[in-house]
Amino acid sequence: MDEHAFSSSVIQRIVTAAARFSSFRDATDAVQMTGVHISENQVRRLAHEVGRELIAARDQKVVEHRRRQLEPRTAVVPEAVVVEIDGGRIRTRAADAGPGVHQAQNKEDKVACLATLSGPAFAADPCPEPPESFRCPRRVQRLVQLMKGSAGEAAAQENPDEPTPPVPLVGESEGSERWSPKRLVRTCVASLETSASFGPMMGAEAQERHFYEAPRRAFVADGSAYNWSIHRGYFGTFEPIVDFLHAVCYVFSSATAVSADETSGWSQYLVWMRACWQGRVGDVLTELDHWQERLGESPPGEAQTAEERRDPRRVVAQARSYLGNNRDRMAYPRYRREGLPTTSSLVESLVGEVNARVKSKQKHWNRPAGAESILQLRAAVLSQDDRMSRFFAERPGCPFRKQDTLCHESEDVPAQTAA
Template identity: 45%
Template sequence: MRWRTTSTTAASSGPPPAGAVVAVDGGRIQTRVPHPGKGPGVHEHGWKEDKVACLYTLDGAEPGTDPPRVFTDRNRVDELARAIHAQRGTNPDWPALPAEAGSAPLPEAAPEADARPRVRPPARGERSCVVSMQDRDRFGKVVAAEAYARNFYGSGRRAFLGDGPRYNWAIRDKWFADFEPVADFVHVLSHLYAAATALSADAEERWWLYVGWMTSCWQSKGGEVVTAIRTRAEDRGWSPPGAEVSEGDWRVVVERTLTYVSNNAGHMEYPRYRRLGLPVTRAAVESLIKEINYRVKGTEKFWNESGAESVLQVRAAVLSEDERLAKHLDARPGSVVRRTSTQAA
């Protein structure tokens, strides 16, 4: 079955939404290469990336200037950081948290909290999904077509959420250049937590290192964080490793964090994003990837690439919160409700 990867709407229609968000990420799917001469079974299997975009509307306003309390909960931060690094395959050998670890107040040195009452974060509206195993250029074009069909380019508040991989920001630069570029803050804090753990053996000290750096990044002071991390690393005798070392080596962890924060400094203006009522995490697309994985990922699932592409398009239609799947089912050849012939009047 063939499925269009673009929206069912050929041109932009309807009023522009109050806010528009495009969030991109990548999942993984197991593929195989068919070999007719080798008989049935799985041959030349391996992991390949499926690219995913979540496009949704939003409303709402920004909270205060302090980071959300979830980012100062030790157990939650430790869980988030470990999960992200494990997903990348770069999880260092971190010591376990003390049994009494819990949430902590912001450091006294941080600027005073905004006195305005907190309001709910931006609320997500209707979602549409684009997913494909195509290359970056083709994928970006399809995502842009979907955004155009939903009149996202006419919105007064536009955001593009990405992460470290260069192709994410290449899609933004080519197709969404006037969207605010937002680095996923959860990935930022995971790098800071890893660096703090690498630079201090004392559980209490490394926690406060993390909280201070995280708060500074939240307040768009990434340059100060880079300087602070570099200074502390140099005090310990740090220099970029010249020979190949393990992923858990503290110098590798520090260097990776410095590179990440430096490269994404222009995508970390969180106070401004929050004033505009824009999201600062890719929770929506991360959740979407899990929903896609329920269908395509499993220990016994190995896909031919053409078959994977087809099922991904159907899955994206199922998960899109519009009528595209119903319209397709009604209009497809063989549909019980599709008119196949006309009668003379």
Template identity: 40%
Template structure:
């Protein structure tokens, strides 16, 4: 029994969309549909249906989800916006069977999370000592190594502030009162450029009434495009550099200046603690002294030249020092890390990135990003959109011929 995207019923399409959004590929969705529902649908048919729905989801977002999510947004106590880039592997189009990489084989994705949260404020720093996970030598070394390239950043082992350290037993951790409590999240994801994605982020935040929240935070890594979006659309949000990214730079700086031995580790822990307490200016002063000792990097310095590495680290910290007042953020009940964003990127990557997973058409990848982000949002927007779209069981097009039960 074979059906294409024009003959299938609205209910059947909904099943395909949900299954495809939670499986690793069109092929796996086809196999699951056959084994669970006893219905044979080709991967190409599933891809066509997903492309159709993905395009409609993008249009619905541009129209502020009118008719789907009307009047539901509640002004949060704390509004947290965070964005991060990702990578998916792509082929050149029109090259036929086989692996024909598009450039270096990677294309950039944009991801953003919007979290309504609650938190408590404090007159003094409620956690002046850094979490023990940042004092675990093996963990910090792994974190720094995996943070070197954007291609493997999604594999980074990040520990949330409220999670136990690697040495603690499961269940030993607790959430301090000053740390934000997530209430509701929505996600967006796209392959559009940063300028277009910034407009998407602004639209979603305003629809969620984040601009009216008494506390607002924008959390990101040091990527310049993230802070361009912050400046253009979220300049009245407190800009916060993800502390874990700061840790990776400080650890590398300690190795450049003092080596990989105990002296380097002691130097890292002191610098990291200073940064945790919002005293990054003191760290920069020490790094400048080390830079004078090592000498300036020549214009043609290689990437592995210690002088060049130190120059970049100092530049990174200087560029972000106004976003590293972590003690003040904790007093205000704001987040210090982008753990919510990193977790969401991993969830999105589950469907879009993996070993031997390539995307032949940018439009297909864009459609899946739209579907995956909608399916992961707490407002159940994917199911509600599919129930209200033209051709659904409630609003059926005359051209749809029902041959399978919805």
């Protein structure tokens, strides 16, 4: 059937399926089960067509944001907000090179989570002692093994089919009153573009949601330099917070490296982790400096083997560098008092949801466009502001196009995403 014969509502159903299911084949089967006769190639063409329209709309908003012409799409100024950023890797191939995979490369897909929050501020630190989740050996070891930021070792070879690691739920299920803020409405920005282009996309999304006017604002990320370049360029008024989970990985690995056995390593980890939790990062750095003097300087160059990556001199040097570069973003007791998050678990989870569509051993996306259009569809269906329905309501040719596009979303509960 000719794509032009489909109504706007049917096209929305088709491209939403292409974004929700793990492949175009699965999406085609799902759409056909609703009585729509369509081929896999038609689903693919429609998905990329609408994805390119979303890219154009996104880029236009970036231009308007830079010109200070972008109007908010919500009438609500939230009380507290957080912007979190992370990234992953997807497989790509050269386009127009014939059947099969040619010139395979891994490309970074950047993902940002922008969420409104609910929760009080406190007169004193509501959780001065680390939660049990950071004092359970099995959970911490599992966390360190699965997080790519594992200190003392280069990032392990990625398994594209491996799910996002579960992270400790800070402030929950600890037998005490919840202190961490609760997520309300989440929206998503995703792209293969460079950080220089991704920052303006995040800024435009924040502007549309009144994030810059919120009384309490946080920007949470790991220690990657480009994250903090985006923070300085577009979120300088947001409280900079380095993800506590990544700090835990560096502390655990360095404690293990300098200790004679597993028991003493765990004891050292608890001391250093507790110091970081309580904002005493300087104490940890002082002890790491002493260990570096005792062990000697880290060998020059990058580690080539697993044994070299486990060299205690190298592990300690990496922990010193990470904690030293980020110590001003590790005032965790103050962040907890202000009711702000201290981990990037929101975006870590979101990256896993994005990767469920664009990443697997069998998927190789054409360069340069490839997955970019599908990332826009995926970001739209993962955003909790009904943006896919709004996009189709405003899409040229839609008989139900509305004149007033201001979204009066409630920030109390997430809006339903398009079905």
